[in-house]
Amino acid sequence: MQIVYQLVGPMERTVLGKEELARREAFLNARAAPDTSFKVQSVASGPPSIESAYDAAIGVPAMLDAVHRAEASGADAVI
Numbered sequence: 001m002q003i004v005y006q007l008v009g010p011m012e013r014t015v016l017g018k019e020e021l022a023r024r025e026a027f028l029n030a031r032a033a034p035d036t037s038f039k040v041q042s043v044a045s046g047p048p049s050i051e052s053a054y055d056a057a058i059g060v061p062a063m064l065d066a067v068h069r070a071e072a073s074g075a076d077a078v079i
Helices: 017-031 053-072
Strands: 002-006 037-041
Touching: 002 017, 002 053, 017 037
Parallel strands: 002 037
Antiparallel strands: none
């Protein structure tokens, strides 16, 4: 089973950067069932973090696009 852990903002634009994506992915995969793999990804646009209802709302289009791409690439689930 392939699970995509979808972040709601472009983490590459934060001080944590791409390294945080890799750290989270390694953490999840180390704890996953033998037949399960996780892919952690962020969206391409939107606020780097959700600080308000406005930030959450403007991030929805990018998040929906990411979910559709995950489905098309064969993901069994998106978190």
